Amino acid sequence: MILFDSHCHLDDERFDADREETVARMREGGIGRCVCVGSDLASSERCVALAEKYDFIYAAAGVHPHEAKDAPADYLERLRVLLANPRVRALGEIGLDYYYDLSPRDAQKRVMSEQIDLALETDMPVIFHIRDAHGDVFGHLKSRGGRLPSGVIHCCSASAEMVREYLKMGFYISFAGPITFKNAAGPAAASREVPLDRLLIETDSPYLTPVPLRGRRNEPTYVRYVLEKQAEIHGVDGAGRGTVQSGATGNPLPGERKAYGIPRHRG
Ligand SMILES: [Zn+2]
Ligand SMILES: [Zn+2]
Numbered sequence: 001m002i003l004f005d006s007h008c009h010l011d012d013e014r015f016d017a018d019r020e021e022t023v024a025r026m027r028e029g030g031i032g033r034c035v036c037v038g039s040d041l042a043s044s045e046r047c048v049a050l051a052e053k054y055d056f057i058y059a060a061a062g063v064h065p066h067e068a069k070d071a072p073a074d075y076l077e078r079l080r081v082l083l084a085n086p087r088v089r090a091l092g093e094i095g096l097d098y099y100y101d102l103s104p105r106d107a108q109k110r111v112m113s114e115q116i117d118l119a120l121e122t123d124m125p126v127i128f129h130i131r132d133a134h135g136d137v138f139g140h141l142k143s144r145g146g147r148l149p150s151g152v153i154h155c156c157s158a159s160a161e162m163v164r165e166y167l168k169m170g171f172y173i174s175f176a177g178p179i180t181f182k183n184a185a186g187p188a189a190a191s192r193e194v195p196l197d198r199l200l201i202e203t204d205s206p207y208l209t210p211v212p213l214r215g216r217r218n219e220p221t222y223v224r225y226v227l228e229k230q231a232e233i234h235g236v237d238g239a240g241r242g243t244v245q246s247g248a249t250g251n252p253l254p255g256e257r258k259a260y261g262i263p264r265h266r267g
Contacts, residue, residue: 002032092127
């Protein structure tokens, strides 16, 4: 079974001391591919460099809501250059984060909206980071009148009801380590709404280490704990576990440029 860590930050400085060893553990641990996701221009460039170095690592380039206030005037031009690189499979992470509010909300909204426009222009899937802001993101997407990019709601914290709405809009839904936490009844209920061919798993490493390894730095190999939990939540066992994230694993990756190798949802 090939595992797909759909969202990690291998470029993070917490991997500086042992990045090569971490990548070796990924290969040994059955990680067939992963997407290294940018949070600003510099980290997006580091993700692209990693994707150019390792054949099973792909990159996403984008400006995170935390960094929205520091996006330079020419950031869209620079992102456009990165998105043209065939190793880049998505635009992200982008979105709104009202939990930390590290950028003024007006800047967050502007940078998210401009990047959605860029995703539509370049036909790239987006990776949404949304925290305590589902109402505003949903309102914004609705206001676009059906002209939406493909993409994924990463580290999903939405209610089951909101997940149903995102699914109707065609998005994939991804869960990270918090789905394994003891108080994860809400995320588990939300996850049950997601058909397996629209479900992704991720680590968001080095953050959000899953049970039973909490307290350690997270790394892509640990995505198997997220997979195991999703298999339990969705009631699939044995060989059936391979069907968790089947929308992702069912598609050969190089060659397919949509949502990290995931075709645009139709219907
Ligand atoms: Zn995020
Ligand atoms: Zn992330």
